[in-house]
Structure formats: structure tokens, C-alpha cells
Amino acid sequence: MATVSYNAIYTMQRDKIQTSMAFDLYQQTSKLNQMYNNLLQVTQQMTPEGTVGNLMETYISTEDTYSQRLLSLDISYNIGLITFSNPALELVMYYDPASGKAPYSNLPLRGDFTLQSLPAVAGSGELKYHSPHKSLCRFSDDLVVSVTREVTFSDGTELVVYVEAKSDITFEMNSLTESLNMPYTLLFSDTAGRVTYSSNASAFEAGERLALSGESGMTGDYVWNRMTGDYGYGLTLLLPVAYYNHELYTWKNHMYWILAIALLMMFMFTLLLRRLINRPFQLIEKEMRTFGKGYMGARQYHTGIDEFDRIFGQFTIMKRQIQQLIMDVEQKEKRRHQLEIEKLAYQINPHFLMNTLNSVRWLAVMHKQAEIEKFVSSLIYLLSYNLGKSEGKATFRSEVEVMRTYLELQQMRHDFEVTLDIAEGGYLDSPVARFILQPIVENAVCHGLDDNGKLDIRMYPDETAQMVRIVIRDDGKGLSRETLALLQRDTPDQQQTGWGIGLRYVRSMLESFYGQKAHMGIESTPNQGTTVTLTLPILHPRKERAI
Numbered sequence: 001m002a003t004v005s006y007n008a009i010y011t012m013q014r015d016k017i018q019t020s021m022a023f024d025l026y027q028q029t030s031k032l033n034q035m036y037n038n039l040l041q042v043t044q045q046m047t048p049e050g051t052v053g054n055l056m057e058t059y060i061s062t063e064d065t066y067s068q069r070l071l072s073l074d075i076s077y078n079i080g081l082i083t084f085s086n087p088a089l090e091l092v093m094y095y096d097p098a099s100g101k102a103p104y105s106n107l108p109l110r111g112d113f114t115l116q117s118l119p120a121v122a123g124s125g126e127l128k129y130h131s132p133h134k135s136l137c138r139f140s141d142d143l144v145v146s147v148t149r150e151v152t153f154s155d156g157t158e159l160v161v162y163v164e165a166k167s168d169i170t171f172e173m174n175s176l177t178e179s180l181n182m183p184y185t186l187l188f189s190d191t192a193g194r195v196t197y198s199s200n201a202s203a204f205e206a207g208e209r210l211a212l213s214g215e216s217g218m219t220g221d222y223v224w225n226r227m228t229g230d231y232g233y234g235l236t237l238l239l240p241v242a243y244y245n246h247e248l249y250t251w252k253n254h255m256y257w258i259l260a261i262a263l264l265m266m267f268m269f270t271l272l273l274r275r276l277i278n279r280p281f282q283l284i285e286k287e288m289r290t291f292g293k294g295y296m297g298a299r300q301y302h303t304g305i306d307e308f309d310r311i312f313g314q315f316t317i318m319k320r321q322i323q324q325l326i327m328d329v330e331q332k333e334k335r336r337h338q339l340e341i342e343k344l345a346y347q348i349n350p351h352f353l354m355n356t357l358n359s360v361r362w363l364a365v366m367h368k369q370a371e372i373e374k375f376v377s378s379l380i381y382l383l384s385y386n387l388g389k390s391e392g393k394a395t396f397r398s399e400v401e402v403m404r405t406y407l408e409l410q411q412m413r414h415d416f417e418v419t420l421d422i423a424e425g426g427y428l429d430s431p432v433a434r435f436i437l438q439p440i441v442e443n444a445v446c447h448g449l450d451d452n453g454k455l456d457i458r459m460y461p462d463e464t465a466q467m468v469r470i471v472i473r474d475d476g477k478g479l480s481r482e483t484l485a486l487l488q489r490d491t492p493d494q495q496q497t498g499w500g501i502g503l504r505y506v507r508s509m510l511e512s513f514y515g516q517k518a519h520m521g522i523e524s525t526p527n528q529g530t531t532v533t534l535t536l537p538i539l540h541p542r543k544e545r546a547i
Contacts, residue, residue, distance in 0.1 A: 021184075021239065024176060024237060025226075025237045028235060028237075029229055032235070033229055035088070038086055038165065039147040040127075040147055042082055042089065043127075043147055046092075046161045047151050048151065048153055048154065052078045056104070061154065072104075076106070079092055080106075086165070088166045089164070089166075090144060090164050090165065090166055091135060091137045091162065092106050093107075093109065093161075094160070097158070103159065107139070109138060118133065119196040119197060121188050121233040123147075126150040126151075127150075128148050128149075129145075129147055130145060130147065130148070131197035133197070136162070136164065142167075144164040144167055145165060146163060146164035148163075183239075183240060184199075184237055185198065185203040185204065186198075187235070187237075188234070189236060191234075195207060203238055212226055212236065215227070221242075223238070223241060276305070277305075283312075284315075287315060291319065378405045378408060382405055382438070385398070394434035395432055396428045396432050400459065402435070403441055414445065414451065415451050415452060416451070417455065419456045421458040421459070422459045427468055427538050430538050431539050433512070436506045437472075440472050441457070443503065447476075448529070449474050456472075457472050466537060467537055468534075468536045468538055469535055470536070471533050472534075474529050474531075476529055476530065478529055479522075479524035484524050503532075507520060518536050519534070520533070520535075
């Protein structure tokens with residue numbers, strides 16, 4: 001409740017204040033943009049190209065006193081028209097920086113005026129915009145915004161056009177503060193982040209550096225919202241954090257009372273529930289303690305609470321299941337021991353066969369039976385590689401050698417043609433899954449080829465993709481569509497014999513060694529032959545797996 005209400009109040013307050021600040025700041029910015037735009041238009045009329053400036057150009061270049069008097073009246077008349085159409089305008093003048101005097105001014109100028117004292121907030125070169133300051137008119141204490149513009153006349157005279165307009169920022173900020181009961185502060189800042197005007201000097205003073213980024217946020221003790229005017233000046237509206245969080249502080253006081261009452265109620269409910277559930281928990285603890293000592297007997301409890309009675313019932317069922325699991329483990333242990341004995345027997349038989357074949361080989365050597373000795377030696381090599389007795393890890397080179405040996409043995413019995421196209425390269429010494437080529441070749445020889453058949457084997461690397469492609473193609477009787485679909489299955493099937501057993505072994509070895517990186521494809525057409533394609537990644541020795 002506290003979290004949800006806090007988030008709701010915080011979100012509503014943040015949205016309300018941020019929206020209000022953004023709207024108020026937008027209004028102030030729009031008013032100032034309009035004021036500066038009006039002042040800029042007045043300064044344009046006072047340039048040599050403007051109405052008043054053209055008269056001033058003639059006034060400066062005229063030497064006749066009478067003509068100058070008439071021109072002065074015209075200038076006054078035109079400035080009067082400008083000020084009449086802009087009631088907010090106060091002081092309008094041409095100022096001579098060299099002499100420090102105003103050749104022409106519609107109102108008396110303060111004696112202590114200097115251009116450097118004006119708080120420039122934006123603009124560059126000949127045009128500058130000034131943030132709110134005290135009017136330069138000797139008889140006015142109004143707060144004004146002003147624009148200065150440097151102009152040069154045809155005779156080389158350089159003057160500064162100064163135009164100011166009354167600003168209601170102080171009144172508007174006071175009204176805003178009183179209506180919302182929140183002490184807002186408005187700041188003007190230039191492009192360098194220096195404050196040129198502050199409606200509340202206790203918050204920020206003119207001349208301080210205002211380091212803000214973004215359009216809104218919180219800095220120090222203030223929440224702020226910031227906009228940039230059309231002419232480059234920055235406007236920032238500040239609100240003290242204490243007023244920003246006023247509703248949250250009120251909420252906290254209320255929540256403390258709510259939490260105190262809730263804790264008191266929880267304490268009373270705890271005492272009541274303790275009396276109701278303490279005894280059943282003690283019974284459960286006693287039952288678990290006796291169970292930990294090995295007692296499996298079942299007991300019936302009736303606590304008067306259905307939930308606890310169901311727990312005791314499930315505990316009794318668990319005891320029975322554990323007893324059954326103990327019996328199952330004992331049976332599995334006996335079976336495991338029996339399988340270990342059988343495993344030892346299966347290991348003895350291949351070793352016996354290897355020793356016997358070695359004896360036959362040496363007997364053939366003694367009787368100078370070269371073909372028998374070669375046949376038995378090849379068979380011993382195949383058995384040794386298959387049983388993992390050969391030294392070293394399996395590589396593409398060793399797999400090719402085993403495949404060649406097997407084909408030599410089969411060519412002693414069958415009449416078929418073999419074409420081997422093995423591309424040389426460093427990839428041949430890369431690690432590979434053990435005994436994956438011979439089962440495929442064996443399937444092709446025993447189940448695919450007829451007499452006088454042809455077996456085509458190609459192996460070549462793709463260095464760009466870091467893959468090795470192996471294609472084993474025969475021109476035998478091929479496979480039917482049903483048999484081919486059966487061979488594509490990943491799970492064993494009772495109908496998978498011959499082709500199925502060997503390919504399932506190869507698929508399992510590839511998946512175990514390469515994961516999903518290797519691919520084996522089978523294409524076959526009845527009476528046209530079968531093609532098996534292996535695509536294997538080239539592994540470096542440090543990535544080799546123990547298979």
C-alpha cells in the first residue's frame with residue numbers, strides 16, 4: 001500500500017509540477033521572444049536602410065542648422081509613431097561610444113550609463129540582446145529588456161542604437177508564486193551558462209555559473225526546467241525541493257500513522273495465529289526428528305486444521321516412497337555390479353582376438369605368406385583404431401588412412417573400382433571425430449555396390465568458411481524413398497539395420513564432437529546410387545574434444 005500510494009502521489013505531483021513549470025516557462029519565453037523581436041524591428045528602422053536611420057543619415061550629413069532642425073522634428077515624429085504602436089517602448093536613442101553621449105534620445109539618459117554595464121545575454125557582433133535591467137531613462141525605475149545595435153553611416157560615423165521595452169517579469173513571477181504558493185525563481189543565462197538576471201538573488205546571483213544539461217532535472221536544492229529562446233538566450237525556472245516534495249512530506253506523516261496501526265494489528269494477529277499453529281508445528285518437528293533417526297513407521301495425527309492434516313498425510317506418503325526408493329537403489333546397485341562383470345568380459349574378448357590375430361600374422365610371416373600377412377596386418381590396424389588402441393588423436397589424415405586400409409581389404413574380396421581425391425593441406429592434421437568415414441564406406445561397399453561398381457570419394461577444404469567437405473558417392477542400387485526417410489531419423493528404430501546402424505553411429509559421433517556445427521546429408525535414387533555428404537568444421541588442436 002505504501003509503495004503503490006507513494007508511486008501514485010510522486011507521479012501525480014511530478015507530472016503536475018513539471019507540466020506547470022514547463023507551461024509557465026513556455027509562456028515567459030514566448031513573451032520575451034515577441035518583445036525582442038519587436039525591439040529588433042525598431043533597431044532595423046534606425047539603421048541607415050530604415051525610415052528613422054535614413055533621416056539620421058541625412059541629419060548627420062546636413063550642415064545647415066535649419067535643415068537639421070526640420071530633420072530632428074521628422075526623427076522625433078517617426079520615433080513617436082514607433083513608440084505609439086509599441087506602448088511598452090520606453091527609451092530609444094542613438095549613442096556615441098566615443099564621446100559617451102547620446103546625439104539623439106527621446107528621453108533623458110542616466111548620467112552613469114556605460115555600454116559595458118548592460119547585461120548582454122545573447123547576440124554577437126553588431127547586435128546584442130540584454131536581459132532585464134533597470135531602465136536607462138533618468139526618470140524611470142522600471143525593469144526593461146533592451147537591444148543594442150552598432151550602425152555605421154556613410155560619413156563613417158559609428159553610433160549604437162539602443163532600444164528598451166518595459167518588462168513585467170517581476171510582477172508575473174510574484175503572481176505565479178502567490179497563485180500556486182510556490183516560490184519560483186526565473187533566471188536568464190547566456191550561451192556560456194553565466195547568469196545575467198535572477199528574479200531571486202538569494203537563490204542565484206547574476207554572474208554565477210549555471211551548469212545544467214537537458215531540459216529539466218534537479219540540482220542542489222532546486223528542481224528546474226529550462227528552455228532556449230529564439231535568439232540564443234537561456235531561461236530557467238527554479239523551484240525549491242522542499243516545496244516540490246511538500247505533498248510527499250504530508251503523505252509520509254499520514255503513512256507513519258497507518259504503518260503504526262498496521263503493525264499493532266499484525267502483532268495482535270501474530271499472537272492469535274501462534275496459538276493456532278504452534279502445536280501442529282511442534283508435531284511436525286517431532287515427526288521429522290524421528291524420521292531423521294531412521295524411523296519409517298506411519299502415524300496418524302488429527303490437529304483439527306485441514307491443512308496440517310493434509311501435510312501429515314503427505315509426509316506419510318513420502319516415507320513410503322523413500323522406502324521404495326531405497327529398495328530400488330539396492331536393486332540398481334546389484335544390477336550395476338553385474339554389468340561391470342559383463343563389461344570386463346566384453347573387454348577381454350577383443351583383446352583375445354587382437355592377440356590371436358597377431359599370432360596368425362607372425363605365423364604368416366614365418367611361412368612367407370605375404371598376402372595373408374598383409375591382410376591380417378590391415379585387419380589388426382583397423383581393429384586397433386576402432387578400439388581406440390592406436391596412439392594419438394583422430395585427424396582427417398588418420399581417418400583417410402583407416403578408410404584406405406578398409407578399402408584395400410574389401411578389394412581383396414570384391415571387384416569394384418575406387419577413386420580417391422584427397423586434397424592436400426594443413427587441414428588433414430586437424431582434429432576430427434574418430435571412426436566416421438569407415439562406417440559410411442562400409443555401407444556403400446556392403447549394401448550399395450554391385451560387382452564392377454564404382455566408388456568415388458572426394459575430400460577438399462573451404463579455407464574461407466573454415467569447413468571440410470567430404471563426398472562419398474557410389475553407383476549402386478540406391479535406396480528407396482521409405483528407406484531414405486528411415487535413415488533420416490535421429491532416434492533408433494528396430495528396422496534400422498545395415499545402413500541405419502552405421503549412419504546412426506556417425507551422426508551420434510558428429511553431434512557429440514561438433515555439436516550443431518557439423519552436417520551430414522544423404523541423397524539417393526533407386527538404381528542410380530547414393531551420395532553421402534559430410535560438412536565438418538576445421539578445428540584447431542586447442543579446441544579438440546576427447547571423443
